[in-house]
Amino acid sequence: MSYISKPKIQHPNARRNKLGLTSRDYEGAVSTLCAGCGHDSVTAAIVQSVYELNIEPHMLAKMSGIGCSSKTPAYFASQSHGFNSVHGRMPSVTTGANAANRTLTYIGVSGDGDSLSIGAGQFVHAIRRNLNMCYIIENNGVYGLTKGQFSASADIGSKPKKGLPNQQEPIDPVSMALSLGATYIARSFSGDKEQLVPLIQGALMHKGFALVDVISPCVTFNDHEGSTKSYAHTRKHYHNVVNADFIAPAEEIKTAYDEGSAMSVELHGGSKIVLRKVDKDYDPSSRASSFKYLRDRFNAGEIITGLLYIDEARNEMHDLMGNVDMPLSQLPLETLNPGNKELKKILSGYR
Amino acid sequence: MKPTDTNNPDYFHKVVDCQWACPAHTDVPLYIRMIAQGRFGDAYIENRKSNVFPGILGRVCDRPCEPACRRGRVEDRPVAICRLKRVAADHRDDISDRLPKATASNGKKVALIGAGCASLTVANDLAPLGYEITIFEALKTTGGLMRTNIPQFRLPPKVLDEEIGYILDIGVDLKLNHPIDSMKELLDQGYDAVFVGTGAPRGKNLDIPGRYDSENIHIGIDWLESVAFDHIEKIGKRVLIIGVGNTAMDCCRTSMRIGAEDVKVMARKPREFFKASAWELEDAEEEHVEILVNHSPKNFVIEDGKLVGMTFEIMEYKIDDGGRIDRGTVVGEEVIPCDDVILAIGQDNAFPWIERDIGIEFNDWECPIVSEETMMCSRDGVFFGGDAAFGPKNIIWAVAHGHEAAISIHRYIQGNSLTDRLPRGVNLSSQKMGVHEWSFSNDFDPTGRRLMPHVDLKERFKKLDIEVELGFTAEQVTQEVERCLNCDIQTVFTEKLCIECDACIDICPVNCLTITHNGDEADLRTRLSAPAENLEQALYVSGDLPQTSRVMVKDEDLCVHCSLCAERCPTGAWDMQKSIVLIPQVADEVADDKAQTSAA
Numbered sequence: 001m002s003y004i005s006k007p008k009i010q011h012p013n014a015r016r017n018k019l020g021l022t023s024r025d026y027e028g029a030v031s032t033l034c035a036g037c038g039h040d041s042v043t044a045a046i047v048q049s050v051y052e053l054n055i056e057p058h059m060l061a062k063m064s065g066i067g068c069s070s071k072t073p074a075y076f077a078s079q080s081h082g083f084n085s086v087h088g089r090m091p092s093v094t095t096g097a098n099a100a101n102r103t104l105t106y107i108g109v110s111g112d113g114d115s116l117s118i119g120a121g122q123f124v125h126a127i128r129r130n131l132n133m134c135y136i137i138e139n140n141g142v143y144g145l146t147k148g149q150f151s152a153s154a155d156i157g158s159k160p161k162k163g164l165p166n167q168q169e170p171i172d173p174v175s176m177a178l179s180l181g182a183t184y185i186a187r188s189f190s191g192d193k194e195q196l197v198p199l200i201q202g203a204l205m206h207k208g209f210a211l212v213d214v215i216s217p218c219v220t221f222n223d224h225e226g227s228t229k230s231y232a233h234t235r236k237h238y239h240n241v242v243n244a245d246f247i248a249p250a251e252e253i254k255t256a257y258d259e260g261s262a263m264s265v266e267l268h269g270g271s272k273i274v275l276r277k278v279d280k281d282y283d284p285s286s287r288a289s290s291f292k293y294l295r296d297r298f299n300a301g302e303i304i305t306g307l308l309y310i311d312e313a314r315n316e317m318h319d320l321m322g323n324v325d326m327p328l329s330q331l332p333l334e335t336l337n338p339g340n341k342e343l344k345k346i347l348s349g350y351r
Numbered sequence: 352m353k354p355t356d357t358n359n360p361d362y363f364h365k366v367v368d369c370q371w372a373c374p375a376h377t378d379v380p381l382y383i384r385m386i387a388q389g390r391f392g393d394a395y396i397e398n399r400k401s402n403v404f405p406g407i408l409g410r411v412c413d414r415p416c417e418p419a420c421r422r423g424r425v426e427d428r429p430v431a432i433c434r435l436k437r438v439a440a441d442h443r444d445d446i447s448d449r450l451p452k453a454t455a456s457n458g459k460k461v462a463l464i465g466a467g468c469a470s471l472t473v474a475n476d477l478a479p480l481g482y483e484i485t486i487f488e489a490l491k492t493t494g495g496l497m498r499t500n501i502p503q504f505r506l507p508p509k510v511l512d513e514e515i516g517y518i519l520d521i522g523v524d525l526k527l528n529h530p531i532d533s534m535k536e537l538l539d540q541g542y543d544a545v546f547v548g549t550g551a552p553r554g555k556n557l558d559i560p561g562r563y564d565s566e567n568i569h570i571g572i573d574w575l576e577s578v579a580f581d582h583i584e585k586i587g588k589r590v591l592i593i594g595v596g597n598t599a600m601d602c603c604r605t606s607m608r609i610g611a612e613d614v615k616v617m618a619r620k621p622r623e624f625f626k627a628s629a630w631e632l633e634d635a636e637e638e639h640v641e642i643l644v645n646h647s648p649k650n651f652v653i654e655d656g657k658l659v660g661m662t663f664e665i666m667e668y669k670i671d672d673g674g675r676i677d678r679g680t681v682v683g684e685e686v687i688p689c690d691d692v693i694l695a696i697g698q699d700n701a702f703p704w705i706e707r708d709i710g711i712e713f714n715d716w717e718c719p720i721v722s723e724e725t726m727m728c729s730r731d732g733v734f735f736g737g738d739a740a741f742g743p744k745n746i747i748w749a750v751a752h753g754h755e756a757a758i759s760i761h762r763y764i765q766g767n768s769l770t771d772r773l774p775r776g777v778n779l780s781s782q783k784m785g786v787h788e789w790s791f792s793n794d795f796d797p798t799g800r801r802l803m804p805h806v807d808l809k810e811r812f813k814k815l816d817i818e819v820e821l822g823f824t825a826e827q828v829t830q831e832v833e834r835c836l837n838c839d840i841q842t843v844f845t846e847k848l849c850i851e852c853d854a855c856i857d858i859c860p861v862n863c864l865t866i867t868h869n870g871d872e873a874d875l876r877t878r879l880s881a882p883a884e885n886l887e888q889a890l891y892v893s894g895d896l897p898q899t900s901r902v903m904v905k906d907e908d909l910c911v912h913c914s915l916c917a918e919r920c921p922t923g924a925w926d927m928q929k930s931i932v933l934i935p936q937v938a939d940e941v942a943d944d945k946a947q948t949s950a951a
């Protein structure tokens with residue numbers, strides 16, 4: 001952490017987005033995480049993403065649970081809504097918030113502990129409902145806030161700073177989401193914003209549950225020799241299979257793509273994401289083949305990154321349930337609460 | 352790009368924009384921090400080391416440091432560096448035991464011609480080393496143009512006397528009322544070296560019809576000198592000043608104090624082409640001096656042998672996209688009535704007393720040919736400095752020339768090569784005091800520039816010598832010192848420690864930092880977190896980073912030296928280190944000689 005806050009001064013020629021805001025306007029308080037924490041880079045990537053997407057700060061809701069990762073929402077978009085919930089319960093709180101107001105953009109920031117241990121049950125059901133949110137896991141393989149014990153995502157053989165290597169099978173959030181039917185699944189690395197920012201942008205614009213699993217090294221407890229979630233290890237074994245370019249609505253596609261390897265997917269609201277397959281054998285629209293590919297590469301010790309699966313066709317929670325478009329708070333009282341007469345009518349239907 | 356060579360003393364020196372711009376290279380951020388700590392005496396001595404006249408320059412310096420100040424790029428207005436210098440001078444405690452002292456004579460004699468800032472600097476540097484210094488001054492007092500051309504309401508004589516006294520007290524033979532009429536004769540007197548610091552004493556004339564038909568047409572610098580020596584005590588009610596440089600500003604403001612009621616400064620060109628410093632224009636306009644643009648003098652209007660006005664051609668100019676102005680076209684004519692006219696259109700060098708057959712060569716403009724490195728002219732043992740060397744500049748340049756000339760004179764007398772001088776150097780020392788603690792005030796303070804309080808507009812005209820600027824109040828000092836960005840506390844990068852976590856890049860408030868693939872400079876400048884458009888400011892490029900072989904690039908342009916990059920760095924790859932730029936003076940040459948002798 002720093003004793004001084006980030007000076008309010010900014011570059012005199014700082015660019016402004018369509019709302020007239022600079023990226024500095026999407027920042028939050030100064031981070032109190034350890035210097036060099038991957039989470040702070042994820043924060044910066046989120047700031048850049050929401051700034052470039054021209055999201056009105058009051059239309060963004062930041063959700064989190066407990067852990068180093070879950071402190072992140074304090075460090076971006078200080079003008080936005082936020083809810084810091086009980087440990088592992090961020091998905092339910094987000095489900096409730098989203099049910100009441102589907103017009104906000106929801107971004108949940110969680111960690112490997114918050115999502116894969118205490119909150120694993122919550123995490124899987126949010127996927128199952130296809131809750132419309134961007135769900136970021138800042139994944140570092142340890143419980144940093146309690147001094148670095150292994151978490152459920154630690155790899156077999158990964159060495160701690162002190163003590164014995166991990167021997168338990170890791171939970172991989174990407175495989176898990178794939179098997180549960182998540183509709184947007186990506187993995188990235190806090191040290192590669194060029195890849196991470198478009199993935200977060202796509203996740204924010206995707207209609208449905210979007211998971212971004214971000215390897216985000218813990219500099220204090222898991223960045224040493226023998227760790228499989230260190231900066232150095234990640235860089236060495238990092239393998240990008242599907243690049244994703246985010247194209248805002250009405251923006252022209254300027255890059256020239258190779259025939260056959262590029263695939264354009266239209267997202268909700270007119271934006272597009274262009275997938276560029278680095279590995280020709282990979283098919284990001286097939287759950288079965290993706291799953292096999294991921295497991296094979298995982299067994300080979302590779303960290304597969306990129307936009308690994310996308311399905312824009314499936315309905316999200318509100319569509320499945322046939323809910324109204326308008327936030328409940330804006331519905332006229334007589335519509336929201338039709339009165340005793342209507343209630344009796346409904347009840348009589350069950351008699 | 353190749354990794355930046357930070358061992359080159361110029362690299363970090365350039366980052367300290369103010370120090371780089373200052374001809375004498377005063378360590379501005381260092382003395383501002385001393386002021387912030389209430390160490391006014393230390394700040395004074397730190398100034399004196401390089402600029403010799405902190406009290407004088409704290410009032411009337413041309414301030415090349417201020418337009419260069421990084422703060423002026425980050426926001427609108429630079430740190431009030433010059434005003435802070437005056438704070439150090441005004442509030443210094445007794446520093447007499449820290450001034451240079453005489454040592455036993457080394458038997459070598461040096462003659463200095465003119466008792467202005469250039470000669471006095473040479474005396475300041477050489478007298479403590481045992482050189483016997485004689486200063487020849489034509490006038491009855493010391494100080495040269497500092498005393499005769501700068502009005503007392505800007506520079507009180509007390510300040511001049513005190514700071515010149517510090518030098519004379521070392522033990523200098525001062526000969527006042529002693530003009531040198533012949534260089535040949537002086538050279539025959541057996542001095543080991545001669546230094547010419549006689550300034551540019553001849554005001555330019557304006558030879559247009561009517562020029563010699565009235566006694567009420569004056570040459571600016573001569574007129575100012577006459578006022579300074581009480582030979583002139585009044586002027587007519589309506590005065591026209593021709594020219595719009597700093598001398599013109601002194602002439603118009605002096606006129607307002609000795610009887611003028613309606614003073615107009617007549618400029619040939621539009622305002623953006625004025626030579627006067629912005630603050631001097633402001634100060635004159637505050638005193639209700641009117642500045643008229645696009646008026647080109649045509650002739651003086653004389654009636655019955657009396658000056659009654661001046662005819663001007665009204666000009667129109669075209670300014671191209673590059674900001675260049677054409678010669679202009681005449682679109683009209685206007686007669687402006689007046690009682691006196693002061694010509695302040697520049698000054699020239701004049702050396703009627705230097706014979707042209709003694710080996711001192713002159714160029715087509717009657718200026719001696721002088722080496723910019725050694726300050727020596729074409730005759731060995733004769734040195735020039737200040738305005739006498741390269742034409743009119745300003746006090747701080749004269750001081751810089753004086754220091755260089757002193758080194759040359761010493762090397763010349765010792766029989767050493769003049770060009771084989773001690774090189775510049777740079778020392779760096781970390782300012783880290785603890786995990787989040789630095790030895791300096793690193794937080795950015797958004798306070799705007801403080802304004803100098805002035806004596807009341809009526810009060811100041813009562814006497815000629817009422818100093819207009821009152822100096823900063825204690826509260827203004829505490830605010831202004833915090834505006835300094837501490838550019839001398841350098842961001843120093845060690846690539847082998849970097850783990851490329853991006854923490855520094857994410858925290859930088861002004862997007863200075865980027866990790867990217869290397870390229871040539873033009874290419875890199877477009878690929879940074881913020882485009883590096885100021886080509887005068889360097890890119891600091893690291894060697895290849897250990898994990899990805901990319902490079903760390905810092906655009907020095909807008910860094911506010913807040914230290915957050917170093918604070919957020921988990922491995923100490925970034926550190927904040929104070930740079931001390933070593934600019935050798937003659938005393939260092941002597942120390943170096945001694946070290947060499949004892950080593951041998």
